Amino acid sequence: xxxxxxxxxxxxxxxxxxxxxxxxxxxxxxxxxxxxxxxxxxxxxxxxxxxxxxxxxxxxxxxxxxxxxxxxxxxxxxxxxxxxxxxxxxxxxxxxxxxxxxxxxxxxxxxxxxxxxxxxxxxxxxxxxxxxxxxxxxxxxxxxxxxxxxxxxxxxxxxxxxxxxxxxxxxxxxxxxxxxx
Numbered sequence: 001x002x003x004x005x006x007x008x009x010x011x012x013x014x015x016x017x018x019x020x021x022x023x024x025x026x027x028x029x030x031x032x033x034x035x036x037x038x039x040x041x042x043x044x045x046x047x048x049x050x051x052x053x054x055x056x057x058x059x060x061x062x063x064x065x066x067x068x069x070x071x072x073x074x075x076x077x078x079x080x081x082x083x084x085x086x087x088x089x090x091x092x093x094x095x096x097x098x099x100x101x102x103x104x105x106x107x108x109x110x111x112x113x114x115x116x117x118x119x120x121x122x123x124x125x126x127x128x129x130x131x132x133x134x135x136x137x138x139x140x141x142x143x144x145x146x147x148x149x150x151x152x153x154x155x156x157x158x159x160x161x162x163x164x165x166x167x168x169x170x171x172x173x174x175x176x177x178x179x180x181x
Contacts, residue, residue: 006067006143007064010064010067010143014063014064018060021033027085027088027090028085028089029061029066029082029086029088030086031059032057032058032093032096033057035056036055036056037050037107038052038053046168046170046171048107057109058109059110061110063144067144090172090175091177091178094173098173102169107167107169108168108169108172109167111137113141113162113163121175122172122175123165123167124167125163125165125166126164126165127164128161128164134162137162
């Protein structure tokens, strides 16, 4: 009951949020928006340099889809399905990044609660600084975990720490481009 209510809330919130930020779906698990980078110059491990006023891709997870994964699946099955669908989305993003339209973006960023184990797949991951946004994201992630895996929600003792992740266009294409057929 609580899970179904949370899924309906995520669906409504996502629709409003996506329309407001003009997000476009990329595969089954991601949405893509853009924004202007306003931080100091940043160099990634692959040599990509991001400068102030460059346009970056901003990745958002499909919360409605994530929440619905927990219905009827075990915790491990839901995690496996999430991974499969996320991989398909990253492959679709890599394909888009190779297009004329996607070539303008040097890097993509997003926010996650997942542990920083994506380094092998080209991601740079860092903690978010303490702020009202970080506190809001912790609550948001707890609600997602409630929907995604109610058993994990009840037994979880750890606080979900929001992290910022980055992947450059070059790393995205290197790790997630589909082989030519």
